[in-house]
Amino acid sequence: MGTDRSFQRPKGTRDFLPDAMAVRRHIECAWRDAAIRHGFEEIDGPTFEHLDLYTVKSGDGIVSELFSFQRSGGDVDYALRPEFTPTLARMAAAQGRSLATPTKWFAIPDLFRAERPQRGRLREHRQWNVDCLGLPGHDGDAEVIAVAVTALRQLGLTSSDVRVRINHRGTAAALLSALGVPATAMDAAFTLVDKRAKMPSEAFAKEAASLGLDAAAVERLDAMASCRLPGEQSPVKLATDNGLPEEALEALAGLSEALERRGLLSWCDWDPGIVRGLAYYTGTVWEIHDLAGAERAVAGGGRYDKLVSLFGGPEVPACGFGMGDVVLGLLLEDKGLLDESVTGGPRPDVFIASSGSDEAEDRLIPLATALRDSGLHVRHTHKATRNIGKQLREASGCRARFVLILGDELSQGQVVLKDLDGGTQQELPLADVHIVLRRTGG
């Protein structure tokens, strides 16, 4: 026997048994297809970076949320990547002036964070990152939103399952300023707006007042932070509804046109409550949530024109987003979009059953080999039984499309091909099996 030790998987990590792995492949295929169809190219970087790469932007406070380490005997600090954006910025900066315009890249990295796991947030997860460098206008923003929506649609979600909630840092600042928020309190105001949904009104009012707003302005801020307009309506309405200057909404009006041309407005809402972390966003900010807002954000993105220069590269306009596999998986599960056709993985084209006669046994493996060489997914039992009923049961259990029975007919060069979905079967010459299976879409 083995040792008496048992091993547990580290906290916040996952094992991917075949069902879970099939779901992961399903999601990643949708991601990759959507990005490639929009002209993005796949990249990746190292799984760990110098710790500095993360602290330079976010400060030392982030260190406690990172998995960091040193090489045994070394003195250089490393960290498992908690996000992909710094790696991307580093890679782009290293290209310097030879960076193509635009540069459209995507990646599907494994990311790590040292926090305690909770619903939708694990210590290790995969996140789809899509970035568009070099396009300053609304078309860049609209295009990356289009990529995200394309993937979600391919996974079976609709515009009544998920919403793209869009805001703009500039217009948000203008609206807050018009309400009387002083420039010095702008960051605090963003944070407050971001937290509005999770706060009781009194607490919100109290904090808003501490930003220097009078009672009337607090009420208008509350109204603004919690109002949301369907994408088909003009975002300018956000200003007129709140008694604020229309010019403040120019940026969103432009984005609205770019989204309209792509047929995306029905997926979107204008939402002044979307702020995102204060990190590096400079313009458009958006998140994708389930309609009820019951789960965490499925995706988050926006424009960050200073990013590449922050990491020592040229000043280049940039926008993009990240979408994690954990919340997305929960959402697909919630919506019943992960049935057996997904979790079961690829269906076998044919299951070969042998009656156990010497001739059938001699034919079995060479036939399986030949069919596999021709590109088919072929299975047969590994059990000792040659009971046809048991083999059919196993074939059905693994969702095979056809069963090929090697039996007494073999002496006349014939085999039986049974369609498991339809229940019909036919006898045909062994030599024709390849042709028939390929014709039926195997």
Next chain:
RNA sequence: GCGACCGUAGCUCAGCUGGUCAGAGCACCUGGUUGUGGUCCAGGAUGUCGCGGGUUCGAAUCCCGUCGGUCGCCCCA
């Protein structure tokens, strides 16, 4: 870093005012059916009741600790 709840068969769970308390369903295996599946019938195997300690004549049950899980808070890239 803080808080709440939970750990019994492969899975979902019942049992929990301490005393037939080692249980059910599903899944699995065997047979009914030596060449026709997803149904049905009959039978079968399965556990350190998370781990360690304490209280007790006696602990799955009560207490403490610990590990793990879930969900919040903080944070959110």
